[in-house]
Structure formats: C-alpha cells, structure tokens
Amino acid sequence: MNETYIDNSYLNCTFTLSVHNDLEEFIRYIYMIIYPIIFIIGLIGNLLSSLVFSITELSQNSCGIYFLLLAISDSIALIGGLHHCLTIGYNISIPYAIYCRTRNFLVYTSTDMVSWMIVAISVDRFLKVKFPFKSRIHCTNKLNIKVAGCITIILIVKNIHLASKFIGDFTLDAADNCDPNPAYPSYVHFFENIWPWIDLTTFVLLPFIIVTSCNIFIINDQHKRRLKFGHRNFDRSLTKFLLISSLSLITCNFPVSITIIVYPYISQIYGKSEHYDEVGFIFDILRIPSYATLALNFYLYYYSSSIFRHQALLLFKRLCRIRVHSNEMNILSMGIIQVQSPRQSNLREQTVEK
Template sequence: MNVSFELKISTDLSKNISGWKNLSDNNSFILEVAIADALDLYVPPVLIILGAVCNILVIVIMRSTYFQNVSTSLYISVNALVDFGSLVFVLPPHWIQVNFPWIISRGPNADIICKVLNFLGWYTSDYGIILTVAMTIERAIAMRFPLKAASWCTLRKAKRVIIGLSLVIILKDFHFAIMSILVDKNVHDRLCDNDISDSTYLYFVDNVWPHLHKVFLSISFTLIIISNIIIVRSVRKSDRLSLLSSNEDLPNGPSVRRVSSRGRQLAIMMISDSVTIVVCTLPFAIITTLEASIELFQNNRQDKAIGHILFSISLYLLYVNRCANFFLYCFSGQRFRQALIEMVFRKIQRCYSNMVLTELFRLSYTDTSYTISTISKNDEGKGTFIALNPFSGENSH
C-alpha cells in the first residue's frame, strides 16, 4: 500500500515537473518569437528611412567644394549610392515577406523577383565591402607616399577601379541571378533561397561557394587591417611634420599643415568606416556559414526561433552599416561637419530669402492703396495728374 502510494506520488511529481518544463519551454518559445517579430516589424522601416536620408546627405556633401576633387570622395559617394539602393530596393521586399507574406505574389514568374533581389542583396553587400577595401588602400597609399599621391590617386584611376571592382563582384555573385527562387510559403524569416534541385549547383553551394566567400572576406578584412595600420602610422608621422612646420618658419609650412589636415580627416573617416564594416559584416558571414555547413538551429521549433533571431540581428547589422557612415563621418571628420553645417545654413538662408522676397512681392501687389502715378500732357498743354490703380482698371483724374 505504501509502495503504491509512493509510486503514485513519484508519478504525479514527474508529470508536474514535465508540465512545468513544457510550460517554461512554451513561454520561452513565445518570448523568442515575439522578439523575432518585433525585430522584423520595427527595425527595417527605421533603417530604410534613416539610411536613405543619411546616404543622400553623404552624396551631397561629397560633391561640395572641399571634397569633390578628392578621389577618396568618389569612393565614398559611390559607396553611399550603393547603400542607398540596397536600403530602398532590397530591404522593403524582405520586410513585406517577414511581416505580410500574403502580399507576395507566388505566380509562375514569382522567382524572377528573387533572382533580381537576391542578386542585388549579395552584390550591394560585397560591393560595399570591396569599395571600402579600395578606398582604404587608396588612402593608405596617399598617406604613405604623399609626394606621389597627386599622380597615383586621381579621379580617373578611381573611376577605373570602381568599374573594375563592380565587374568582379558581378562575376562572383551572378549565380544568384540565375539560381534564386522564392521560399516556401511556410518560411517567414527570409524572402529568397537557392534552387538546389540541380546536383551540380548543390555541390557548388555546399562545397565551393562558402569557401569562395570566406576567402573573399578574409582577403578583404586583411587588406583593411593592413591599410589601417599604414594609415595610423602615416598620420602620426604627418602630425610630427605638421608640428615641426608650425614650430619652424618654413616657407611651405602652411601648405604642409593644410595637406596634413585634409589627409588626417580623410584617414580618420576611412578607419572608422572600415572598422564598422568589419564589425557589422562578420556576424552575418558566420551565421550563414554555420547554417550551410552544419544546419545550425534546425532541431526543434525553439531552436528555429533562436536561429530566426540571430539571422535577423546579423542581417540588420548589415543594413546598420549602410546607415552608419553618415554618423561616423560627422563624428570623426571635422571638415565633413563643417560642410554639413554650411550646407544647412545655406539652405536655411535661401529659404528665408525666398520667403522674404515672396512676402514683399505679395505686399506690393495686394495693397489696394498702391498706385502708379504718371504725368501726361493733354491737347491744351496743361499738365494732368493721372493715378492708375492696376487692380481697379479705372483712371482717376
């Protein structure tokens, strides 16, 4: 009797513990789903609006007098344009898919959308990375060899590099424009995936592409780190020369200080940009590599929810990088801040002047007491004062 009673108590306790565990797991799962849904719903609109405005401002400022003839400014402008296109054209469809999937058309030509969007997503990401590499190397060369910078770092050469790198990235990512398909309607964390129905492409995606992308990122990040080391050492050397020219009355002292100041400003901007792109790009590369190689977070629904959160965070970090350059340049670049302030004040002054002129024009032509007076001679040679009211259409004598 006692044994059976004890067994009953033990069975009831195990059921209660199991029920508590299931309840705890369910609560945890609900919380993780809520976090993922909040990230997908609220983060993209903020990034789209903020990034679009900030990248337009960067492009406008880079076309100002101080920056427009510097080759590094061309890299920054093109990079801002690529970021703008990614935020405006690639991110909105993803936001619609993860929040309102019923809006996405799933007709026979639906895969064409993914072929374009998936290619643009990877292209803008990789192109942004390699542009940062190019302009960091260019700035390192300019700082390391200042006497040859004028002939080596020109706008014409920068344009050639930009076009050449664009073609390289197109070749690297072009398979997405051919083999991308719309995800199944039950998948809500992304819009597009790879079509792995072909065994050859499946082998490429599983065994070739991950290693190719890792090599691309490794080389890019290594070049960025080496270039930043060269830039930091050159900035220190330039600061010493600038200090020497200020202490000694050298004939070319002002020119040395002016070149040193410009180079230092651009160097700091490049360092902040390159560090940010490494921090914001690396998590997405790690997550996608782990998902492809070991099928991470695919065991149960709670693991899938955690994987959804990590994927969303890493994906939105990519877009945070595409919004952050404006703030990095404002924080690290004194000349950039000055150009921004001058642009804002000119805009305010122009708007104020237009408002004043409009008001004066309105007052002058709406005042009913306003008249135009002329003196005319009549046939008898007597002077007659004629007051003409332009709005009444009548003459008063």
C-alpha cells in the same frame, strides 16, 4: 513511470515551443519597428552623402567617386533589406522569382561594393601617404573611375548566379521564397556549403585584411608626423574615420557572415517555416547591426571630418536657399587646401607669397 516520462517530455516540448514563439514574436517587432527607423535614417543620410560627393567641392577629391558609390551601394542594400522587414516583421511573402533574383543579386553586389569601396578609399589614402609625389600624378579622378568600374564588373560576375533560375524556393514549407531552388540540388549544396565561404572571404575577410594593413601604416605615419612636427600635423579626423570604418566592417559584418556558414549545420529547421529556433533568432538579430552600418556612413563622416561638415553645411544652405557669406567660403577654401598633399600646400603658399 512511463506516464511521468511522457508528461515531462510534453512539458519540455511545450516550454520549448513557448520560448521559440516568444523569440519569433520579439524578432518580428524588431523588424517591424527598428528596421524602418534604420531604413529612413540611412536613406536620408546616404542621399545627403551622394549630394555632398557629387555637387560640392568634395566631388573634385580623388576619392569622391568611391564615396559616391559607397553611398549609392548603401542605399541599394538598405532597400534590399526591406525584404526582411516585410517577411519577418509583417509576414508578407512575395512569391515571385524575378523579384527574388533581382533582390538577391542587388543586395549581395551592393554589400560587396560597400566593403570594396572602403578598401579603395584606404588604398588611395595609403598611396598618398606612402608615395605623396607620385600619387599626385597617378591617383587621379580618371584612374579612380576606372578602378571603380573594374571592381563593379568583378563583383557583378561574382554574384551573377544569384540572378539565375537557381534562385527561388516556392515549396509550401519554404522559410523564404528567395532561398535556392530545390529543383537544383547541386546548386543548393553549393549555396549552403561553398558559397558562404566565398562570400565571407570577399565581403569581410579580404577587405578587412587590406583595410587594416593600410590603416596601420597610415596611423603609424601620422604618429611619426605628430612626434616630428607636433600636434598640428596629426590628422585626428582621418585617423578616427579609418579606425571606425575598419572596426565597423569587421564587428558588424563578420558575425552574421559566420552565422550564415554554420547555420545549416547547427539548426534543425534551416530552410523550413514550421518552427523558429535560437539559431534563427541569433541570425536575424545579427542582421540588424549589419544593416545599421549601411545607414550610418553620412553621420560618421559628419562626426569625424571637419571638411565634410563644412561642405555638408554649405549643401544644406544651398538646399534651403540661404546665402553663403564670403567668410564661410574662405573657411571652406582653407579646408580644401588642408586636404591636399604637403607639396601642393607649399606650392600654393609660394604662389601667394609671390
């Protein structure tokens, strides 16, 4: 009887270990193949976005600085994600404290910047819809640069502890050398039990609440304009962009943030390298869509905004040294006029008539 029990236990353990090994092998191929594709597509798209919002007409838009910082933050976060590509996909460890501290600080700060730049864009759009005349005076490039600077400083202060001596686990059984330093147990407790809640709130929950509130008002206002003025005054591209950005913010980042919180409580191998379980597999899988959102913003802009498409095509032709015809310039000028407020458009029309 005892021998049968031992045999069954041995078979169960062997089967479980085999499943875990299969999961680990599968996730290794994901980070070995899929992440490099995401990285290359994202780096190209973010570079193009940076150029569009820095050297084309869109750089004069009040939100241009937010879009530029969003593209830069996306790129930094994707570069930081190469850490998982190396450690999970290629089993390459980098046991250097300065690397871990720099990487953790830049990744957390850049991903926070992504969320809060989307917040800044949504709030800017909300103010322009709610207060169209006052926003012309107050929502300027100069003010937005100051706002972006304040957001950056706040996020740096929030994440500065990640660049300190508290980061770096170089014990033999460490799952990741960039985990908190076990020599500081109080910080390890903070990092595993308190920090995830702070990060969830600032990275996902608070930005999602603000973005969703602004978007509800903007979309409702657009709907009223459609009923009052007809289809032509219903900005579908703006509505589409705002909906996709807010939905991707929550659907791609909320699950991985929740997993970070519950991981220490439901995994038996958290922080250790000997085994691999289902929780670790889910955690590693959920990182992929989170990284994908960092790579797809350029393509989202190109899909949802005709004005961005025109400016991007103009940029492509500049880069390829193709002469831009005068009729294309007229189309671009008309596109820029459409982005302006109704009051600005009326003044421009009155000037033309005169």
